[in-house]
Amino acid sequence: MYVAAKGGEEAIAAAHTWLAEARRGDRSLPAMSTAQIAEQLALAVARVMSEGSLYDIDLAALAVQQARGDLIEAIFLIRAYRTTLPRLGSSRPIDTGAMICERRVSATFKDIPGGQVLGPTFDYTHRLVDFALAAGDEAAAAKIAETAPQTRSRVSDHLGREGLLRDEPRSDATPPDLTRTPLELPAERPLRLQALARADEGFLLGLAYSTQRGYGRTHAFVGELRIGTVQVAVEIPELGFAIDFAEIVVTECETVNQFTGSRTEPAQFTRGYGLVMGRCERKSISMSLVDRALQWQELGEDNVGAPAQDAEFVLMHSDNIQATGFLEHIKLPHYVDFQAELQLIRRLRREATEAQMEAAE
Amino acid sequence: MTRAEWMGLLARSAPDTLTACLAGLGEMPKHSWLRAPEAGSVMVQGRTGGVGAPFNLGEVTATRCALRLEDGREGHAFVQGRSRDHATRAALVDALMQGTDADVVRQSVLEPLATEEAAHRDIIARKAEATRVNFETLVRGEDA
Numbered sequence: 001m002y003v004a005a006k007g008g009e010e011a012i013a014a015a016h017t018w019l020a021e022a023r024r025g026d027r028s029l030p031a032m033s034t035a036q037i038a039e040q041l042a043l044a045v046a047r048v049m050s051e052g053s054l055y056d057i058d059l060a061a062l063a064v065q066q067a068r069g070d071l072i073e074a075i076f077l078i079r080a081y082r083t084t085l086p087r088l089g090s091s092r093p094i095d096t097g098a099m100i101c102e103r104r105v106s107a108t109f110k111d112i113p114g115g116q117v118l119g120p121t122f123d124y125t126h127r128l129v130d131f132a133l134a135a136g137d138e139a140a141a142a143k144i145a146e147t148a149p150q151t152r153s154r155v156s157d158h159l160g161r162e163g164l165l166r167d168e169p170r171s172d173a174t175p176p177d178l179t180r181t182p183l184e185l186p187a188e189r190p191l192r193l194q195a196l197a198r199a200d201e202g203f204l205l206g207l208a209y210s211t212q213r214g215y216g217r218t219h220a221f222v223g224e225l226r227i228g229t230v231q232v233a234v235e236i237p238e239l240g241f242a243i244d245f246a247e248i249v250v251t252e253c254e255t256v257n258q259f260t261g262s263r264t265e266p267a268q269f270t271r272g273y274g275l276v277m278g279r280c281e282r283k284s285i286s287m288s289l290v291d292r293a294l295q296w297q298e299l300g301e302d303n304v305g306a307p308a309q310d311a312e313f314v315l316m317h318s319d320n321i322q323a324t325g326f327l328e329h330i331k332l333p334h335y336v337d338f339q340a341e342l343q344l345i346r347r348l349r350r351e352a353t354e355a356q357m358e359a360a361e
Numbered sequence: 362m363t364r365a366e367w368m369g370l371l372a373r374s375a376p377d378t379l380t381a382c383l384a385g386l387g388e389m390p391k392h393s394w395l396r397a398p399e400a401g402s403v404m405v406q407g408r409t410g411g412v413g414a415p416f417n418l419g420e421v422t423a424t425r426c427a428l429r430l431e432d433g434r435e436g437h438a439f440v441q442g443r444s445r446d447h448a449t450r451a452a453l454v455d456a457l458m459q460g461t462d463a464d465v466v467r468q469s470v471l472e473p474l475a476t477e478e479a480a481h482r483d484i485i486a487r488k489a490e491a492t493r494v495n496f497e498t499l500v501r502g503e504d505a
Contacts, residue, residue: 054402055421056442086401088423088439093406093415100482102489110496118492148490150482154411168410175406175416189409190416197407197418229485232421234403236368236439244369246403246421246441252411275407277419 023068034061046249046278047071051320052078053179053198054085055248055277072200072320079321092233092242096252096275097154101228103281106155108221108256114152119227155224156254159269165256166270185312192294192315193287197276199318201283207308208289216306218292219258220272227251227279251276253284257292262300270299290314367458367471371451372440374474379450382470389453395427395435398445424448434459 024031038045038061048060052075060078067073103119106112118124120142159165175190183195196204211218231244253274261267272292274284293308295301303309317323362370371379383389402420409416425439426448436456438448457466 050419053419055405055419059422059443082402082420085420085422086399087420088399088401088403088425090404090417091406091421093408094418096407096411100485102485103492104489116494117489118494119489120492142488143491144484145487145490145493148483148486150486156410156412168408168413170408170412171414173414175414177404177417179404179417179420190414193407193409193416194418197416228489229482231369232403232405232441234423234439236437238427239364239437241365243365243372243439245372245423245439247373248405248421250407250418254410271410273410275411275418277405277421 023066032065034058034065037061037064043279044069044071046280047201047283048074048078049278050276050280050283051075051198051200052082053277054078054082055246072324076321076324089234092235094230094232094248094250096226096230096250097157098151099226099228099230099250099252100150101152101226103228104152104224104226106222106224108223109155109158112155112158112224114149117152152226154254156256156271159223159256164269166259166265166268168271183315185315187311187315189291189295189298192311193273193275193291195315195318196274196287196290199287200320200323201280201286203318203320204283204286204290207293207314208286211289211293211306211308216293216296216304216309218270218272218289220255220289220292221257222285222288223254223256223271225251225253225281225285227281249278251278251280251284253281253288255285255288255292259299264300270295362467362471362475364455364458368437368439368451368455370471370474370478371438371454373478374451376442376444376447376450378474378477379447379454379470382473383450383454385469386457386466389450390430390432390457392428392430392436392453392456395429396425398424398426398448400424400443400445426452428452428456430456432460 038057041064044064045057045060048063048071049055049057052060052063059081060074063074063077064071066077101117103121104114104117106116110116156165175194176188178191178194183191187195227249229247229249232246232248233242233244235242255272256269257272259265259268259270270292272288274287274291276284276287290308293306294311294314296303296309307313401423403423404420405418406415407418408414421441422443423439423441424443424445424447427435427437428449429435434456436452436454438451438455440448440451454466454470457463
């Protein structure tokens with residue numbers, strides 16, 4: 001027998017009005033605007049854009065507000081909104097070498113052309129809670145140099161010239177798109193990078209850390225980390241030319257990895273690559289370590305069974321919206337499923353008791 | 362400035378800034394739609410290692426439209442973000458750039474936008490430069 005249960009509409013409506021009231025918070029305090037969130041919680045907004053896989057600052061700020069600061073919930077809102085948008089086109093590949101950098105550092109080469117540019121970093125702060133900030137910081141002002149180069153050349157261009165760095169062959173192949181065709185394995189590197197670019201930061205961080213601790217060690221150094229704005233060009237077919245229609249902030253990390261050679265490759269430095277929309281430094285470093293670990297097959301390395309080498313494990317569990325959707329659904333009503341489980345357990349116990357009694361007789 | 366350059370400049374401009382620039386031109390001419398404003402997304406591509414094979418990085422919101430003025434001039438726009446009004450204004454400016462209004466429009470709209478964008482980029486680059494590390498070489502040992 002199947003019994004459908006209905007009800008809960010009023011409870012749900014009341015839960016949602018309380019949610020709205022709780023979201024607003026104490027009404028004796030001023031309400032936040034999305035502009036304030038975009039400006040003052042910029043890194044939360046960046047994470048929502050990166051993992052929501054949609055670059056729109058106003059929209060991401062609104063999602064952060066609607067989700068009460070629960071970033072995965074905000075990412076969920078952005079992903080859902082994204083599915084309603086018609087695809088107007090695909091850009092030309094962005095040129096990160098032409099980036100207007102606000103930060104650009106290399107951990108491997110001290111004297112890179114263009115220099116070590118720290119930008120507005122948390123590095124070298126003392127990580128002490130700044131109680132003075134609670135009273136506001138209206139006097140904060142960046143130092144401004146007299147002149148500056150507009151762009152700074154890529155570190156890998158310099159190392160690449162010596163032939164010590166594994167070549168990254170240029171191609172103009174149309175990349176696969178997991179938003180159009182579900183991700184299937186084996187996944188080529190462009191498909192893996194798309195999945196990693198929208199992956200959960202925490203998951204990538206954990207995986208990347210596992211490679212550093214020895215689970216598929218790849219000896220990574222940050223060859224270059226850069227954050228800044230790049231132009232996005234799209235073809236306008238009816239006019240027959242391309243325009244730089246958008247400017248977005250991206251974070252790019254390239255690791256150089258010690259590599260002693262394999263059956264197929266000479267000793268050289270290999271590369272891991274991380275590219276993330278928005279200011280997401282930790283994620284882009286993590287992404288480059290995971291990208292490098294996943295390249296074991298192309299490089300003829302041994303699969304040592306490390307989690308970060310397992311493309312299926314990494315790619316099928318890195319999307320926090322897929323993960324949270326499946327995880328959180330178990331809190332929703334499963335009354336009928338559970339009724340069946342209850343009956344099964346009761347029957348097994350009854351049968352066991354009856355068998356014991358028979359044995360006793 | 363080529364048409365591709367001014368269309369890009371209009372597309373990247375902040376909606377409020379473009380609105381303010383247009384105020385100086387007086388009332389906008391009437392137009393009919395060739396393609397009404399449509400908001401959507403563009404898939405942004407990156408390259409492996411910054412230089413190799415293309416891959417899909419994520420999407421960015423965009424709005425496009427095309428219109429015709431009563432005198433027959435056509436304007437196109439493909440702008441960043443979801444504002445239909447912003448796309449409409451960008452297409453109007455593009456149409457006005459096609460004829461005798463071009464000089465006035467260039468002076469009151471495109472040049473201020475270009476100046477503002479250049480200034481914004483310059484200030485970012487100069488703030489970055491101010492955080493550039495100057496290494497001091499410490500000479501040690503008996504040869505010093």
